Amino acid sequence: MPENVSGSTVIRRYAAADENAAMDVWSRAGGLAHPFIPGEGEGERARKMREIYLVHAENWVAETDGRVVALLGLLDAEIGGLFVDPEAQGTGVGRRLVEHAAALHGSLSLEVYEKNTGARGFYARMGFVEESRRVDEEYDEVMLRLTRRAPENHA
Template sequence: MPVHAPGPVVIRRYAPADENAVMDVWSRAGRAAHPFVPGEGEGERAREMRETHLVHAENWVAESDGRVVALLGLMGAEIGGLFVAPEAQGTGVGRRLVDHAAALHGRLSLDVYEKNTGARSFYARTGFEEESRRVDEEYDEVILRLVRKAPEDPA
């Protein structure tokens, strides 16, 4: 059963002072979502997260009671990653971040592992539809390309 965020959620830009909290959320959420990815949430993947994604993406955090509970990384209108702390999943925080991204960019796209059924279900509930699929050669896993039309896009 999900634990509801105890206080109001604030969405704000990521700041370098958030790095440790964001890395904790990313690591725990990533390991839970991607148990089939060797070393998820640590090692080389953590270094890449710190040195590349947190530096070059447009990152947003969701805070509840002054604590970072989620991270959204954008590259233009593409969601490069959405990570919600396991204890905050099911509270609406992820939906709030997706809606924030849509308000900024309209049409959104993202890639998600086919085996990540929790994320796939979440994205379906938030209006994403499968556009294509490919195999991630590094891990030999199927990746789905999902898109969510902007509200003004024709159906």
């Protein structure tokens, strides 16, 4: 059942018909967040997103005025990706998607590039703490594993 975020924004399950809109959000948001990743938002990374992540993850979208403005991918209680349209960043849509994931799964974890300072600040404000770090061998970039305990009211 869709969750109403604000007057005209709804959180709902991703549907196959959302593919192009979700890919557009992913490409633009990912390119801004990861300028240090060669080919971010295109090519092989886009193919994997389209053929693997959008097919196999538990995906949710935020839709404002009938337009997809954010995408959240979950692998059980791990946030595999959160991408918010650059024009919708700062509107609370990303926060609502994370809270939606917490309502579904309780404790959450994710990995974020150390260089992605905007996302790191967002997740810190959302109560995530660093648990560990590793080097992503494909891009030789430091990845931080962040976790957040379940909200007190989560069963």
